[in-house]
Amino acid sequence: MSGRGLFVTGTDTGVGKTRVAVALIHALRAQGLHVAAMKPVSAGHAPGELNEDVVALMQAANVVAEVGDVNPYAFAEPVAPHLAAHRAGIRIELPVIAEAFSRLAATADVVVVEGAGGWRVPLNERDDMADLAQALALPVVLVVGMRLGCLNHALLTAEAIASRHLPWAGWVGNHIDPAMAQQAANLEALRARLPGPCLGVQRFIPDPILSADLPQWLTLPEELAS
Numbered sequence: 001m002s003g004r005g006l007f008v009t010g011t012d013t014g015v016g017k018t019r020v021a022v023a024l025i026h027a028l029r030a031q032g033l034h035v036a037a038m039k040p041v042s043a044g045h046a047p048g049e050l051n052e053d054v055v056a057l058m059q060a061a062n063v064v065a066e067v068g069d070v071n072p073y074a075f076a077e078p079v080a081p082h083l084a085a086h087r088a089g090i091r092i093e094l095p096v097i098a099e100a101f102s103r104l105a106a107t108a109d110v111v112v113v114e115g116a117g118g119w120r121v122p123l124n125e126r127d128d129m130a131d132l133a134q135a136l137a138l139p140v141v142l143v144v145g146m147r148l149g150c151l152n153h154a155l156l157t158a159e160a161i162a163s164r165h166l167p168w169a170g171w172v173g174n175h176i177d178p179a180m181a182q183q184a185a186n187l188e189a190l191r192a193r194l195p196g197p198c199l200g201v202q203r204f205i206p207d208p209i210l211s212a213d214l215p216q217w218l219t220l221p222e223e224l225a226s
Helices: 017-030 052-060 081-088 094-105 129-136 150-163 183-193
Strands: 005-010 035-038 041-043 073-075 110-114 140-146 168-175 198-202
Touching: 005 017, 005 129, 017 035, 017 052, 017 110, 017 140, 017 168, 017 198, 035 052, 035 094, 041 081, 052 110, 073 081, 094 110, 094 129, 129 150, 140 150, 140 183, 150 168, 150 183, 168 183, 183 198
Parallel strands: 005 110, 005 140, 035 110, 041 073, 140 168, 168 198
Antiparallel strands: none
């Protein structure tokens, strides 16, 4: 696998990045790989508890790692990362995240990194999530939240990813709106327009159990699975 890792991004927040990241971890583990998980920045957790996405990722991974490496920046307030950091008096630093990633990569065959929000979510006054992905130089998996407007969001995001000259690992469709009209036609439009491959399409599940999510619906190309 190029870069020995994957960077999972999405067309927006709440489109199922964690669900897809967990499924990717299980699929890679099924290939006999040691897989670490990383959520560089999380926002939203109860006092004294870990962010629920971080918990799901750590439960899915089969490489035990320090929480501080899995989730270098954790903020209680569920707002955009740069806003949460500013209110906490902290600046999110890309080198800090890169160093944590290096420690994880040293103990694993693959590191699955889940971004926060969408592709261009700000991290500080200068850097955003795309800058982080570029710093880590990992192939990108795009999670498309299947709902009205997803075609525009997906194509714009794919274009932005391409502008960074990062490897494209594939995309995943995740049905987040059970009432979405013309679901099959929208998926066909995405297949025709997005860079391949489509790694899978997940049906709508109202309250998925992330840590128990199995990858039956996910197909890894040979270059990702080897």
